[in-house]
Amino acid sequence: MQQSYNSDPLLIVEKLTLKTSGSSTSKTILRDVGIDLRRGEILGLIGESGAGKSSLGYAVLGLLSPGIERSAGSIVFDGEHLEAMTEQTRAGIRGRRIAAIFQDHGASLDPLMTVGAQIAETVRAAGTKVSRRQARQRAIELMARVGIPEPETRYGHHPHQFSGGQRQRLVIAIALAGNPQIIVADEPTSALDATVQKQVLTLLRSLVDETGVSIMLVTHDMGVIADITDRVVVMRQGRVVEQGETAAILDAPADPYTRTLLAAVPRLRLSMLPPPDGSMVCAEPPFEAVLRVDKVGKTFAGHGLSWITSGYRRSALSDVTVSLQRGAITGIVGESGSGKSTLGRIIAGLETASDGTLDLLGQRFDISQSGRRSGLLGEIQMIFQDPSASLNPRISVSDTLHEAVRFGARGSTGDSLSILSMMDRLGLARSLLAHHPHQLSGGQKQRVCIARALLTRPAIIVADEPTSALDVSVQAEIVTLLKETVAEQHVSMLFISHDLALVQALCQSIYVLKDGVVEDQGDPGFIFSRSQNPYTRSLIEARPARFTH
Amino acid sequence: MKTETLWAFWKRPATYRVTLPKLMAVAYVLLAILASVIAPQNPYDPLQIFAWEASSPPGTVSGGGYLYLLGTDGLGRDILSTVFYGLRISLFVAVTSTVLAALIGMSLGVIAAYLGRWADALIMRIVDLQLSLPTMLVALIAIVTLGPGVDRIILALVIVQWAAYARVTRGVAMSEASKAYLDAARLLRLPPWRIIFRHLLPNSIAPAITLIPIELGHAVALEATLSFLGLGVPIDKPSLGSAVANGFQYLMTGQYWISLFPGLALFGLIASINFVGEDVRRRFDPRSL
Numbered sequence: 001m002q003q004s005y006n007s008d009p010l011l012i013v014e015k016l017t018l019k020t021s022g023s024s025t026s027k028t029i030l031r032d033v034g035i036d037l038r039r040g041e042i043l044g045l046i047g048e049s050g051a052g053k054s055s056l057g058y059a060v061l062g063l064l065s066p067g068i069e070r071s072a073g074s075i076v077f078d079g080e081h082l083e084a085m086t087e088q089t090r091a092g093i094r095g096r097r098i099a100a101i102f103q104d105h106g107a108s109l110d111p112l113m114t115v116g117a118q119i120a121e122t123v124r125a126a127g128t129k130v131s132r133r134q135a136r137q138r139a140i141e142l143m144a145r146v147g148i149p150e151p152e153t154r155y156g157h158h159p160h161q162f163s164g165g166q167r168q169r170l171v172i173a174i175a176l177a178g179n180p181q182i183i184v185a186d187e188p189t190s191a192l193d194a195t196v197q198k199q200v201l202t203l204l205r206s207l208v209d210e211t212g213v214s215i216m217l218v219t220h221d222m223g224v225i226a227d228i229t230d231r232v233v234v235m236r237q238g239r240v241v242e243q244g245e246t247a248a249i250l251d252a253p254a255d256p257y258t259r260t261l262l263a264a265v266p267r268l269r270l271s272m273l274p275p276p277d278g279s280m281v282c283a284e285p286p287f288e289a290v291l292r293v294d295k296v297g298k299t300f301a302g303h304g305l306s307w308i309t310s311g312y313r314r315s316a317l318s319d320v321t322v323s324l325q326r327g328a329i330t331g332i333v334g335e336s337g338s339g340k341s342t343l344g345r346i347i348a349g350l351e352t353a354s355d356g357t358l359d360l361l362g363q364r365f366d367i368s369q370s371g372r373r374s375g376l377l378g379e380i381q382m383i384f385q386d387p388s389a390s391l392n393p394r395i396s397v398s399d400t401l402h403e404a405v406r407f408g409a410r411g412s413t414g415d416s417l418s419i420l421s422m423m424d425r426l427g428l429a430r431s432l433l434a435h436h437p438h439q440l441s442g443g444q445k446q447r448v449c450i451a452r453a454l455l456t457r458p459a460i461i462v463a464d465e466p467t468s469a470l471d472v473s474v475q476a477e478i479v480t481l482l483k484e485t486v487a488e489q490h491v492s493m494l495f496i497s498h499d500l501a502l503v504q505a506l507c508q509s510i511y512v513l514k515d516g517v518v519e520d521q522g523d524p525g526f527i528f529s530r531s532q533n534p535y536t537r538s539l540i541e542a543r544p545a546r547f548t549h
Numbered sequence: 550m551k552t553e554t555l556w557a558f559w560k561r562p563a564t565y566r567v568t569l570p571k572l573m574a575v576a577y578v579l580l581a582i583l584a585s586v587i588a589p590q591n592p593y594d595p596l597q598i599f600a601w602e603a604s605s606p607p608g609t610v611s612g613g614g615y616l617y618l619l620g621t622d623g624l625g626r627d628i629l630s631t632v633f634y635g636l637r638i639s640l641f642v643a644v645t646s647t648v649l650a651a652l653i654g655m656s657l658g659v660i661a662a663y664l665g666r667w668a669d670a671l672i673m674r675i676v677d678l679q680l681s682l683p684t685m686l687v688a689l690i691a692i693v694t695l696g697p698g699v700d701r702i703i704l705a706l707v708i709v710q711w712a713a714y715a716r717v718t719r720g721v722a723m724s725e726a727s728k729a730y731l732d733a734a735r736l737l738r739l740p741p742w743r744i745i746f747r748h749l750l751p752n753s754i755a756p757a758i759t760l761i762p763i764e765l766g767h768a769v770a771l772e773a774t775l776s777f778l779g780l781g782v783p784i785d786k787p788s789l790g791s792a793v794a795n796g797f798q799y800l801m802t803g804q805y806w807i808s809l810f811p812g813l814a815l816f817g818l819i820a821s822i823n824f825v826g827e828d829v830r831r832r833f834d835p836r837s838l
Contacts, residue, residue, distance in 0.1 A: 350732055371735075378738030384729035392730045394751050407739050449733070456737060 009036035010181060010214050011060065016073035018055055018064070018238075029055045029068055030238045037182065040212040042205070044229035044246065046219055046261070048471035049442070052238040057184045057218045061100055062090040078181065096126045099175035103187035105167040108174075109159040115170050116155030119143065119177055126178030142173040147203060164336075165196035169203065176207070186218045193335040194498060194542040201228050220471065222265045223544035226250055234258045250546065264472040266479075266501030268540065268548040270528055290492050291324040291347070291380075291460055296356030296367070298342055298516075316342045317516040320356070322494075324460060329486055329493045331507030333500060333539070339516035340496045344462045347494060349376035361459060381453035385465040387445035391437040397448055398433040404455045422451045425488075426481065443474035450481065454489060462494045467502065479506060500539060501547065504528055512536050570824030577818050581640045584633040589615050592626035592634060593785065607806050620806040622795055628806060631792050632814045638788040639818070642699065643768035646706035647761060653707065654714025655757050659750045661715065662722030663741070672715065679712040688771060692780045702781050706768050713764065714757045722753040762826025766819050773815055789815040 013036070018029040030052045037043050045053040058064055060075060062082060075082040077098070082090060094100075102108050110118055119139035124130050130138070136155070143151035146169040148162075159167055168188060175183050185204070189197040205228045208215055217229060225232050225246060233243040234255065242255040253259045298317040317339045324330050334340040345351040347358065349371025358367045360379060371377030384390045391400060401419045423430060426447045437445055446466060453461055463482065467475040483506060486493050497503050503510055503524075510527045512520040512535065520533040527536060540548070585591065592598065607620040607628075619628035661672040679687060691705035725731065726749060734744045775781035776790030777797075787795065789811050796807025 345732075348736060350735060372738070377735060381736055382732065384732065386729060390729040390733055392734075392748050392752065395747075403739065403743075404737050407737070407743055452733065452737075 008039075010039050010078060011037040011216075012076040013056070013060070014074050014076070016056070016059065016075065017071045018052075018059060018068055019071045021067055021069045028238055030059070033073070033235075033238070033240055035233050035240065035243060037214050037216055039181075039214055040208060041230040042208055042215045042217055042228055044217045044219060044225040044232040045235060046222065046225050046232060047235035047241075048220060048261075048473065050237065051235040053218045053220075053235050054186055055238075056235070057100075057186050057216060060182070060216060061098060061184055062087075062094055095122070095180075096178040097180055098182045098184065099178055099180035101168075101171050101175050101183060101185040101188045103190050105164060105171050105191065106159075108171045109167060111159055114156050114158055115162070116140070116143070116157075119170070119173050122174050122177035138177070139173075142176055143170070145176070145207075146170070146173045147199075148173075163196075165192055165200060168192060168200055172200075172203065172207075176211075176213075180213060182214050182216060184216045184218070187220070188217070189224060190219070190221065195335065195538060197224075198227075198542045204228060222261065222472065223547055226544045226546035234261070260473055264476040265547050266475075266499060266505060268501040268504055268528065268543055270540070270548060288326045289323045290326045290361055291494075292322070292359045293343075293347060293367075294321050294357045294359075296320045296322075296343065296346060296358075297354045298339070298346065298351070299354050315516055317346075317353070320513070320516070320518055322511055322518075324492045324494060325509070326492055327486065327490055328508045329483070329495050329506050331503035331510040332494065332496045332513055333498065333503050333510060334513035335498060335539075337515070338513040340513045341464055342516075343513070344382065344464050344494060344496050347460075348380045348382050348462050349374065349378070350382075378456070379458065380460045380462060381456060381458040383446070383449050383453055383461060383463040383466045386469045387442055387449055388437065388469075390449045391445055393437050395436070396433070397428075397435050397437075397440070400448065401433075401452060401455060404452045419451075419455065422455055426451050426454075426485075441474075442470050443477060446470060446474075446478055447481070450478075450485065454485065454491070458491060460492045460494065462496070464496045465498065466495075468497070468499070475502075482506065500528075500543060512539070568824070568828075570821040571828075573817060573821035574825045577636060577821065578640070580633055581637040584637045588627075588630035588633040590627045590630050592630045593787075598625045606804075619810045620804075622799075622807045628792075628810050631787070631795075632789070632811050635787055635789040635792045635811060636814060636818065638699070638782055638786055639769055639772060639790070639815070642703055642706065642772050642782065642788065643765055646703045646772075647710065647765045647768050649703070650707045650710035650764070651714050651757065651761055654711035655718045655750065655754050656746075657711070658715035658718030658757070659722045659745055659753055662719045662726055662753070663745050663749055669719075673719065676712040676715050679709075680716070684709050684767075684771065685774070688775060689780065692775060697780075697783050699782055699786055702772060702775060705775075706771060709771065710764055710768065713760060717757045717760060718753050721756055722749055725749060725753050759830040762822065762829045766822040766826055769815070769819050769822060789818070 014034050016033045017031050020027045020029065033052070033056060035043070035045075035056075045056060047053045055064070055068065059070070060077075060082075064070070070083060077093070082093075085093075109115065113121075116136065116139050119142055120132070120135040123135040123138045123142075124132075140151045140155055143154065148154055148166060148169060154162075159170070162170065168191075172188075188204070189200050192200060201224060204215060204217075207213060217224070219225060229246045231244060232246045232249050234241045234249070234257065236257050241257050242249060242253065249258060250262065253262055296317055297315065297319060299315045320339075320343060322330070322332070322343070332340045332343060342351065346353045346367060349365075349367075352370060353367040356367060358365050358376070360376070365376040366374045367376065395403075398419075401422075405419065420430060423432075428444065428447050428451065432440065432444060432448075437448075440448070466482065467478050470478060479502060482493065482495075485491070495503065495506055504527075507524060509523055510521065511518050512527065512533070514535050520527060520531055520536045522531065528540065531537070580587070590598070610616055619632070621627055622631065657672050661669040688705050688709050691708045692702065695701040695704060731744065731748060734748050739748075772781055772788060773790030773793070776788045777794045779791075779794065781790055782788045784791070792811035793808050793815065796804065796809075796811070799807050
């Protein structure tokens, strides 16, 4: 991975300052940013939301969103000043010499066009005098290069016929079609599952090593940085905090902010010691089960006439048996499509199940009926992944919380006093009561959601990826908060996540879900050290080695 | 960011350009409100009408001393005053029916989206039925069934118009209903009406609101058509449409002014509403930014 960097930088960004163009309310997006990208390297830009890392990527592409303008500094690409060029010249560079890969592989491909035609189109747009046959040939080569099996046959398929990881590979193929010198990749793997993410990252690394293309990789994920970048630029609030060789920075971060970021990355322990929480809890008398779901199944039938669509029935869950102990956190781990969210929603009464039973505190609920009818709805609360979507944008924090106690089915006990003490306990300033969700940070929003859930005094909270939409440092705070909450409030929690390290840090018992079936289960000591289940092992191996001990 | 469209609209700095349609729209509203103050005569007060001055051409000076700027009709009523009074009725009927139709349509759309199943099927099939029939036909059937009267024609216009709001709102509400804040509201087991009207409705109506200005123009035109056909507002409360109809029989005799001026007023009114409506719609519509 390490090469000698004596060649000239391919791209130099000097003292770049970007501002929003409102005259009175001008906000600085980037301040005095100076970086350089060398030939044949992967440069990582890392930072939390609002750091300006994406804006920097877009500036290099010459695609600043309307309302943002360059107020100082320059971008020199291969000896030429980008800002001195006409928009026409810049458009000629974009897509050919500087290409882009975006996070959302769904939005980057035209759903109505075959993928082959899309790649061939880019080949023809980039090169002069390429015949249709040559373009097709080149497209097939590119598809093979990015690891699409049977590229000849798959040439004529549409995007929806590919998996998420394959779609992102196709986007990479399109980026490569113009033989670019630089690829700006904005969170290219954030929408992918861990095992697939690993494969796509490996592909990017091999492209750099073989073709000598340079990649500017924008990410919030320290694991991605550790895995494939040569050098890293740490950004915060529009400034470069620190930059240098990736290994050097990860080993010995100079800036306190970098240290905070690194410390906040969840780490997986594989050595044989049982996690401290686990051992403590295990010493207590045997757990009392507060919730047990038995042989839960869920099939989605196709719409329409049942005897025609019966072939399209898809089973989201089958034979899932899970039990939750009082005062404990139970983890459900799985990749997207494993049915883990569906399971959580069935338990909370938001969805019906096709089969199975649910017992909560000794009472049986009919989960084949809607939660409102069976009475299950309201007994269990949920915390969702995206805190912005979990709060009504038009209702203030105060009204949101008051509504939970005043109008909620279980809330009769509450008054404003209990709301205030709840806010204090969750570290929410009382002054936030008058705020609307858009005025809060992601972490504050998630705290409001937790407060709302707790105010109804549920026996169980289902937390569905409660931290994955948050910045790492905030993630760590919320995880600590959830842990304390469970201890203080005597609730039990079902913690749904794709992140093994988080589950290990939090949970006393873990279920691994794959394609709607429980693959593996046990306490963390078993799952992470002794389990021989091949799927569990593959999940563990997909983690960045640097953050696994 | 659809949910914040309305909010963003209000917060956007005012960069209004004064245009002719906007001036006209403002003028029309003022004239309608002030009709009884500025009109030279009250054309529906028999004491102010002089039958011997019937069918005077524009510019005739009346025995009462004032100028018939736009002439008089076959009964001696001042056309200018008829236009002002007619404008008032036309605008009142159109605005009331549009607002009612919007409120009803949006509410039913949200209810259909939230309740789903049979409620959704019922409401949306009525919407489909309604939208598959020609507007005019539905309006005529409604009027014939309901009978005459200003309130009846408002009701008829509401019946014609609510379906479009319901369909647009339902679509948005369906996607809004799958968001986590609605799941959270369900999990609190809030009363359904509260979930529907406090959480779902305010976040689902932005696209339907952009329909209002366009539908307002339609309402004016539809009411005028009905009144022209003699099925609209009653004789004693004539709108612009009835004023046009009033002169129709005289057109062949060369007394063009009786129909022409109310017709021009109507044309200007609908045109200005449509222009301003388009402007408002663009400002609301996030895609046009």
